[in-house]
Amino acid sequence: xxxxxxxxxxxxxxxxxxxxxxxxxxxxxxxxxxxxxxxxxxxxxxxxxxxxxxxxxxxxxxxxxxxxxxxxxxxxxxxxxxxxxxxxxxxxxxxxxxxxxxxxxxxxxxxxxxxxxxxxxxxxxxxxxxxxxxxxxxxxxxxxxxxxxxxxxxxxxxxxxxxxxxxxxxxxxxxxxxxxxxxxxxxxxxxxxxxxxxxxxxxxxxxxxxxxxxxxxxxxxxxxxxxxxxxxxxxxxxxxxxxxxxxxxxxxxxxxxxx
Amino acid sequence: xxxxxxxxxxxxxxxxxxxxxxxxxxxxxxxxxxxxxxxxxxxxxxxxxxxxxxxxxxxxxxxxxxxxxxxxxxxxxxxxxxxxxxxxxxxxxxxxxxxxxxxxxxxxxxxxxxxxxxxxxxxxxxxxxxxxxxxxxxxxxxxxxxxxxxxxxxxxxxxxxxxx
Numbered sequence: 001x002x003x004x005x006x007x008x009x010x011x012x013x014x015x016x017x018x019x020x021x022x023x024x025x026x027x028x029x030x031x032x033x034x035x036x037x038x039x040x041x042x043x044x045x046x047x048x049x050x051x052x053x054x055x056x057x058x059x060x061x062x063x064x065x066x067x068x069x070x071x072x073x074x075x076x077x078x079x080x081x082x083x084x085x086x087x088x089x090x091x092x093x094x095x096x097x098x099x100x101x102x103x104x105x106x107x108x109x110x111x112x113x114x115x116x117x118x119x120x121x122x123x124x125x126x127x128x129x130x131x132x133x134x135x136x137x138x139x140x141x142x143x144x145x146x147x148x149x150x151x152x153x154x155x156x157x158x159x160x161x162x163x164x165x166x167x168x169x170x171x172x173x174x175x176x177x178x179x180x181x182x183x184x185x186x187x188x189x190x191x192x193x194x195x196x197x198x199x200x201x202x203x204x205x206x207x208x209x210x211x212x213x214x215x216x217x218x219x220x221x222x223x224x225x226x227x228x229x230x231x232x233x234x235x236x237x238x239x240x241x242x243x244x245x246x247x248x249x250x251x252x253x254x255x256x257x258x259x
Numbered sequence: 260x261x262x263x264x265x266x267x268x269x270x271x272x273x274x275x276x277x278x279x280x281x282x283x284x285x286x287x288x289x290x291x292x293x294x295x296x297x298x299x300x301x302x303x304x305x306x307x308x309x310x311x312x313x314x315x316x317x318x319x320x321x322x323x324x325x326x327x328x329x330x331x332x333x334x335x336x337x338x339x340x341x342x343x344x345x346x347x348x349x350x351x352x353x354x355x356x357x358x359x360x361x362x363x364x365x366x367x368x369x370x371x372x373x374x375x376x377x378x379x380x381x382x383x384x385x386x387x388x389x390x391x392x393x394x395x396x397x398x399x400x401x402x403x404x405x406x407x408x409x410x411x412x413x414x415x416x417x418x419x420x421x422x423x
Contacts, residue, residue, distance in 0.1 A: 002279075003278045004278070005277075005278055006278060007277065008260060008277035008322070008324050010324075034320060034321060034325075035301065038301075038320045038321070039300055039320060042299075042300065051322075053324075055325060079314075104368075104386060104387050104389060104390055105307055105315045105316065105317055105368055105390040106390060108314045108315055109314070109316050109317070109321065
């Protein structure tokens with residue numbers, strides 16, 4: 001199905017985009033990679049009256065490391081992050097995630113910040129951003145920038161702290177310390193299925209600790225049954241994924257062969 | 260909205276509704292029906308085209324207005340002067356297609372892959388085409404075809420460039 005009619009505006013700077021949002025009102029939406037928004041519009045789950053396209057804003061496409069974090073601009077495609085050399089060296093949780101988002105063609109268009117803003121509970125980036133304690137910078141209608149911790153950014157399914165007339169411009173992932181690691185695990189029937197994950201801090205690693213974390217994950221997981229599996233199966237798999245993620249992260253720190 | 264798009268080296272100026280998807284613009288406005296529409300929901304990869312030569316995009320999940328000012332290469336743009344592109348020839352030689360429905364997308368995805376990674380190994384090829392579904396030939400011969408093209412393009416790099 002085709003999307004409902006809308007007006008299109010191509011922004012050439014962040015200020016231009018924010019001013020356009022102010023001009024067009026509540027029903028305007030930012031169009032970044034469009035890999036979630038366009039399907040949603042085609043299914044008529046989303047019906048924006050105006051799309052403000054930010055794909056021509058070249059200054060938003062960057063991956064930069066500074067002041068203890070990795071900054072990823074709102075124009076950065078998944079593919080650009082996936083292939084950034086410093087990701088493979090130091091940001092292994094991000095490397096894992098970026099290689100598992102949808103499929104390689106979708107990743108050449110889709111953006112990291114766009115995925116955060118879409119905030120699909122089955123999306124990959126919101127989960128990783130939560131685990132990595134990311135922060136999101138948001139440009140306000142007045143032209144100021146506010147920074148929101150990911151716990152406050154993610155409000156509910158498909159709902160974020162980005163308010164009317166605002167635009168998320170950057171996500172920052174803290175640079176992992178030498179004794180910090182992460183691992184992203186996902187079960188899918190085929191590429192492009194939607195995602196789950198975990199990261200631990202503070203405790204002394206042991207097999208018992210991993211088993212306890214797995215049991216905890218099974219307990220707190222609250223899945224819905226669908227054609228991907230029953231509640232019982234999904235709860236069990238939540239435990240399995242958490243176990244694999246912790247073991248994988250520990251192995252990266254050189255902590256293998258636990259008792 | 261008026262747009263100007265260069266497709267396979269030729270510039271087209273058209274007036275399109277913003278909601279027109281690139282796949283339908285190519286097929287219905289420009290008559291380039293080589294780009295197929297399969298699932299129409301960005302899962303199957305039949306509609307993949309190359310944007311600015313270095314990005315594979317699913318044209319069912321992009322608006323034509325987003326292609327304004329850009330260069331698009333479709334499967335029709337691969338063949339040059341009556342000679343098949345090494346990828347097309349390799350799909351022929353290796354029996355990399357049967358019904359042909361997924362083939363344009365497979366070709367354009369692998370065309371962009373070989374630009375970024377001229378000598379991918381088998382695992383890298385399989386990963387690169389993970390967003391392109393084939394439901395008849397099977398992937399074995401498609402992978403072989405991409406390997407053949409990779410070898411040939413390495414011997415004759417000029418053949419890689421098409422379009423403008």
